[in-house]
Amino acid sequence: MEYKLNDIVEMKKMHPCKKSKQWRIIRMGADIRIKCLGCGASVLFSRSEFEKKVKKIIPCELEIED
Numbered sequence: 140m141e142y143k144l145n146d147i148v149e150m151k152k153m154h155p156c157k158k159s160k161q162w163r164i165i166r167m168g169a170d171i172r173i174k175c176l177g178c179g180a181s182v183l184f185s186r187s188e189f190e191k192k193v194k195k196i197i198p199c200e201l202e203i204e205d
């Protein structure tokens with residue numbers, strides 16, 4: 140599975156705020172932090188947990204350095 144910083148992702152489970160299905164990857168390391176585009180809340184996953192829960196990846200076209 141290919142994903143990188145700033146990509147937009149859709150998770151199998153929607154955030155409880157129900158404002159958006161999409162999240163942005165805001166930090167990548169041993170763990171991955173994603174931010175809900177609906178409310179701005181962020182959630183941390185381990186890479187294996189993230190890959191289990193992600194449904195779709197929409198690659199970011201911009202190369203933004205962290």
Ligand SMILES: [Zn+2]
Binds near residue numbers: 175180
């Ligand atoms: Zn939210």
